Amino acid sequence: SPFQQATAVQPVFVGYGIEQGNYSDYAGRDVKGKDLVILLGEPSTPEGGPVLSTDGNPTKWGVDFRAKAALAAQKGARSVFFVDYSPNSNFAKLMGRLAPRVMQPIIAAAEVGGGRAPSFFVSPALADQLLGTTAAVVGAYEKATAAAKAPVANKIKPVKFSIAAPQDRSAVSTENVLGFLPGTDKKEEILVVSAHYDHLGVIGGKVYNGADDDGSGTVGMLAIAEAFAKAAHAGHGPRRSMLFLANTGEEKGLLGSQYYTEHPVYPLASTVTDLNIDMIGRTDAAHEGKLDYVYVIGSDKLSSQLHAVLEEANQRHGNLALDYRFNDPNDPNRFYYRSDHYNFAVHKIPVAFFFNGVHADLMEAVYEAALTHELQKAGLRVETQVPLPVVYDGVRLEVGYRLDLLVEDKVIVELKSVENFHPMHAKQLTNYLKLSKLKLGLLLNFNVPSLKDHIVRIVNGL
Numbered sequence: 404s405p406f407q408q409a410t411a412v413q414p415v416f417v418g419y420g421i422e423q424g425n426y427s428d429y430a431g432r433d434v435k436g437k438d439l440v441i442l443l444g445e446p447s448t449p450e451g452g453p454v455l456s457t458d459g460n461p462t463k464w465g466v467d468f469r470a471k472a473a474l475a476a477q478k479g480a481r482s483v484f485f486v487d488y489s490p491n492s493n494f495a496k497l498m499g500r501l502a503p504r505v506m507q508p509i510i511a512a513a514e515v516g517g518g519r520a521p522s523f524f525v526s527p528a529l530a531d532q533l534l535g536t537t538a539a540v541v542g543a544y545e546k547a548t549a550a551a552k553a554p555v556a557n558k559i560k561p562v563k564f565s566i567a568a569p570q571d572r573s574a575v576s577t578e579n580v581l582g583f584l585p586g587t588d589k590k591e592e593i594l595v596v597s598a599h600y601d602h603l604g605v606i607g608g609k610v611y612n613g614a615d616d617d618g619s620g621t622v623g624m625l626a627i628a629e630a631f632a633k634a635a636h637a638g639h640g641p642r643r644s645m646l647f648l649a650n651t652g653e654e655k656g657l658l659g660s661q662y663y664t665e666h667p668v669y670p671l672a673s674t675v676t677d678l679n680i681d682m683i684g685r686t687d688a689a690h691e692g693k694l695d696y697v698y699v700i701g702s703d704k705l706s707s708q709l710h711a712v713l714e715e716a717n718q719r720h721g722n723l724a725l726d727y728r729f730n731d732p733n734d735p736n737r738f739y740y741r742s743d744h745y746n747f748a749v750h751k752i753p754v755a756f757f758f759n760g761v762h763a764d765l766m767e768a769v770y771e772a773a774l775t776h777e778l779q780k781a782g783l784r785v786e787t788q789v790p791l792p793v794v795y796d797g798v799r800l801e802v803g804y805r806l807d808l809l810v811e812d813k814v815i816v817e818l819k820s821v822e823n824f825h826p827m828h829a830k831q832l833t834n835y836l837k838l839s840k841l842k843l844g845l846l847l848n849f850n851v852p853s854l855k856d857h858i859v860r861i862v863n864g865l
């Protein structure tokens with residue numbers, strides 16, 4: 404944050420903060436080191452048609468504040484204060500969408516940053532004060548700009564103010580793990596086999612080990628490495644060199660593969676393919692009872708050969724059912740963008756991504772956070788992931804039991820996201836009630852169309 408301590412700021416108004424063709428809010432202005440006030444949205448006709456658009460659709464300027472924050476950074480600005488005067492704006496809704504991202508600590512590669520100017524969002528009420536004007540004056544500016552298809556002269560002069568927005572930063576170090584097997588007659592060419600070895604860690608006291616995501620892929624990658632190394636020892640090494648790449652930081656935004664592709668150990672120009680594995684440890688609902696399948700994504704996107712080579716190799720060895728349903732670029736899951744192969748694809752290296760699909764129980768942490776929020780909104784006191792010690796022989800033992808939710812120190816709520824309740828679930832909750840000497844427990848299954856039919860009430864001497 405540029406405002407680690409309280410800092411006096413005299414911002415400057417730069418209209419929509421756009422530069423495209425002949426339209427420039429920055430023309431003839433030096434904003435180096437300055438703090439900018441920028442309108443969200445883009446110049447539009449009274450009917451709402453964006454005037455800078457060539458196809459009638461909103462441009463990136465209108466839909467993505469990040470484009471403006473990036474341009475501001477390029478121009479050397481210190482920060483941007485975004486204000487929204489569009490008649491359809493809903494500041495509360497916008498904040499609702501952004502707040503979780505803004506409030507959560509994030510992990511990013513150390514060199515990233517500087518790409519976008521630090522951005523602040525100003526409520527409409529505060530924006531009037533900040534700009535020292537009224538919505539009507541800004542509205543007139545917006546209209547005139549749209550009519551002229553260019554920024555127009557204005558008398559909008561933001562007021563001076565003081566701001567403190569401290570941010571805590573600390574360095575976290577981590578590493579990718581690389582294994583290299585030299586090829587024979589085509590050893591200059593590199594084939595990458597990748598999987599990520601990080602997972603979520605501990606969230607709210609709950610340990611997420613990541614056996615499936617992506618312990619399974621990491622083990623798969625190691626098994627492939629072992630097989631190829633053995634073959635090489637026996638004189639049957641691969642023609643191309645193979646790089647076995649265990650990535651770190653995938654769950655924090657594909658950081659390990661981003662780092663590798665930006666700082667490659669072997670030249671990207673001769674890296675011919677990345678075969679990436681993420682989550683091959685389980686069977687999804689669509690393939691229950693049919694274990695020999697794998698989803699394949701991206702194999703036909705950047706190479707004219709990879710797809711055919713894969714199909715042929717699969718026919719000769721293993722013969723899995725190759726399922727391409729997520730390969731559709733319009734698939735709403737967007738898996739193509741969601742694991743490490745994507746960073747290789749960004750560098751135009753052909754990729755194929757292998758996985759076995761997702762499972763509803765990944766969602767338990769999400770349901771827990773949402774339900775906690777709802778209960779607190781209703782005025783109830785809620786604790787999450789409450790440790791439940793066991794007293795044995797007069798000694799308190801921490802055995803790792805945790806209550807998902809404890810409401811008003813009275814009711815235990817355990818959340819599941821499963822196909823069906825298992826008798827173990829009720830047994831576990833009964834056990835928790837006895838140990839905690841509480842009387843009422845609720846077992847909720849969120850993985851159903853209607854929650855109300857999937858609540859199990861368990862009592863202990865009530």
Ligand SMILES: [Zn+2]
Pocket residue numbers: 599616617653681682742
């Ligand atoms: Zn993963």
